Amino acid sequence: MERLPAIDLGLMSEHLAAHEGELCKLNMYFAIANSSQLKNILKLQSNVMYAHVLVMLALINPYHQQPVKLPSMDNTHSDQNVKHSTATKNDKWIATEAHTSAKSMANDNFISALMMQDQHVRDIHVEMALQQLKIQENYEDFLKNMGWTFVPYTTSEEQLNTYYHFQQLFNR
Numbered sequence: 001m002e003r004l005p006a007i008d009l010g011l012m013s014e015h016l017a018a019h020e021g022e023l024c025k026l027n028m029y030f031a032i033a034n035s036s037q038l039k040n041i042l043k044l045q046s047n048v049m050y051a052h053v054l055v056m057l058a059l060i061n062p063y064h065q066q067p068v069k070l071p072s073m074d075n076t077h078s079d080q081n082v083k084h085s086t087a088t089k090n091d092k093w094i095a096t097e098a099h100t101s102a103k104s105m106a107n108d109n110f111i112s113a114l115m116m117q118d119q120h121v122r123d124i125h126v127e128m129a130l131q132q133l134k135i136q137e138n139y140e141d142f143l144k145n146m147g148w149t150f151v152p153y154t155t156s157e158e159q160l161n162t163y164y165h166f167q168q169l170f171n172r
Contacts, residue, residue, distance in 0.1 A: 003062065004059070004060070004118055004121065005116070005117035005118055007115060007116065007117060008059075008116045008117055008118050008121045009060060011112045011115065011116060012056045012059065012060055012121075013060075015052075015056060015108070015109075015112065016053060016056055016057075018105075018108070019049055019052065019053050022049055022101060022105070023046060023049055023050060023053075025101070026042055026045055026046040026049070026098070027046065029042050029094045029097075029098060030042045030043060030046070032090055032094060033090065033091055033094050034085050034086065034087060034088040034090065034091055035085060035086060035087035035088070035091045035142075036085050037087075037142055038087065038091050038094065038095055038142055041095075041098070041135065041138045041139060041142060042094075042098060044073070044135065044138070045098065045102060045135045048073055048131050048132075048135065049105075051070070051071050052070070052128050052131075055068060055069075055070050055071075055124060055128075059120075059121055059124070068120070068124070069124075070124050070127045070128060070131075073131055073134060087146055091146075092143075092146070092148050095139050095142055095143050095146075095148070096143065096148070098139055099136055099139035099140060099143065102132050102133075102135040102136040102139060103132075103136045105128075105129075105132040106129045106130075106132035106133045106136060107129075109125045109126070109128040109129035109132060110125070110126065110129035112125055113125035113126045113129065
């Protein structure tokens, strides 16, 4: 690998420090969670984040010679041997917080990619962001299936007022 721009190294150093805490938190959540579906998502997120750690370490290592590629989420299987069980109250807050963490990680990876100078490092971080987005969607599906989400909607009148305002603003 060729030498990295300082900003890329700095951003990945920051990410690696954050990943240590996130991985420990996910392991704690896995131990507390009851729902087998939630445990599978937590395990998937943990496996994906550990794969991200290995990729960043390879990108940082100046002596690493092989091409660095982010494994697909299909190659970071969650443990299918999790015993089937139902959700509890703890599962709600675990899923809600883990969802927020996945969203934050996706955002951090994407924003960092925008600042990175090395094209390969940038592309990998965009892929990492997309993987975290997929995990975020898994949590959303779980929360929705459990009836633990609420999405407020606007009225048609509010939407039309907004539409007319901007249509007039941009009307040429």
